[in-house]
Amino acid sequence: MGVLTNRLSDGCFVPEEPQLSRAPEIDPAAPLLFIINAASGRHDSDATRQQIETALHTSGRTGELLFTHPDQLAQVAQQAARAACARHGIVVAVGGDGTINSVAQAAHVQGCVMAVLPQGTFNYFARTHGIPADAAQAAQVLLRCEPVPVQVGLINERVFLVNASLGLYPELLQDREAYKTRFGRSRVVAFAAALVTLLGQHRQLRLRIERGTNVRDLTTPTLFIGNNRLQLEQVGLAQASALDQGCLAAVMLRPIGALAMSWLLLRGSFGTLGEADTVESFQFHRMLVKPRLAWGGGRVKVAFDGEVNWMRAPLEFRVSPKPLYLIKPITEDGATGRAGGGA
Structure with missing residues (x-):
């Protein structure tokens, strides 16, 4: 497979490194490795175990259920991904977007196939790829697709x-x-929490953004990078189409007050965020972000897939040249997806 270096008309680039030409081989006799975050979602561990065991028994497949707490999730995921790769098996994330992220990190590094049984609040990743929220139905996708x-x-x-x-x-x-x-997991609680946060005091970010030869200094309360079509479409951002072109979508806000920020939250809930003149969005393949930090500071707080961590600056955002291989339904037109199809 040749190396692609073509420039897209919108300024994005096709990855310069060759991607895998075919999905990893799967051995149907290999046990499925289920990584279960016991603290994720509204489902208890006994119910999760029963649903998985029923699906395995019905299909005649075998599996291992690995229950873990959040602080051990990354380690368990790494061990399971290595085992799945060695056996030509599948590693399965059982939980919300944060759990899925940890398992995906391990699966992507090892190059093994991954599946999802969603149990989170929003489940953006699973919903985008047509994976049912119901555990029994999601298990059928895993076993048949x-x-x-x-x-x-x-x-x-x-x-x-x-x-x-x-x-x-x-x-x-x-x-x-x-x-x-304090109040339980629901979208109403999530919206109320967001409203309270937006009405508080916020520190502005001072950033230098580099995209190729394009260098820009700006001030913004937040920089958001999207890789999920459903989430971008729900708030009304046209950049959702960027994912089809092998790009990521960047969203920035101009410095505004708390009330104006709350109004943007409401616009997002009605799917009209992209129409606000205080919102700027663009697409890219690779971008370097250099925050202006306090003297002696070299780390910045970042969030990815619902998890918050500290990372060393500068921050490089880019599309991986290697896809993640996910078990998902085939679309009605027979398409099997593509690496640039958007997470």
Whole structure:
């Protein structure tokens, strides 16, 4: 397979590194490795176990159920991905977008096939790829469908499937988790938490953004990088189509007050965020972001797929040259997806 270096008309580039030409081979006799985040979603562990065991028994397949707590999730995912790769098997993420991210990181590095049984609040990744929210139905997808290449975003080589961000959005996520712990997991609680966060005081980011020869200095309360068509379409951003061209979508806000910020939240809930004149969006394949940090500071708070962490600046956002191979339904027209099809 040749190396592609063509420039797209919108300024994005086809990856210069060759991608895998075919999905990893799967051995039907290999046990499925289920990585289950016991703290994810509204489903208890016993119900999850029963649903998985029923699906395995009905299909005549074998599997291993690996229950883990969030602080051990990454380690368990890495071990399971190595085992799945050696056996030509499948590693299965059972949980929300954060759990899926940890398993995807391991599966992407090892090059093994991955599947999803979603149990989160929003489940953007699973919904985008047509994976049912019902565990029994999702298990049938896992057992009957084939691996498809899915686009992966990278932030300093860390995988993200749905989004990555810095500034206000990571703060919003932290407040949302605190509200969920107190009031329960629901979209109403998530919206209320976001509203409270936006009405508070915010620090503006001062960033230098480099895209090829294009260098720009700006001030913004948040920088949001999207890699999920459903999430971008729901808030009304036209850049959702960028994912079809092997790109990521960037969204920035002009410096505005708390009330104006809350109004943007409402516009997003009605799917008209892209029409606001205080919102700027563009697409890219690779972008370097250099935050202006306090003296002596070299790390910045970032969020990816619902998880918040600290990363060393500068931050490089790019489309991975290697796709993630995901078990998902085939579309009605027979398409099997593509690496640039959007996570």
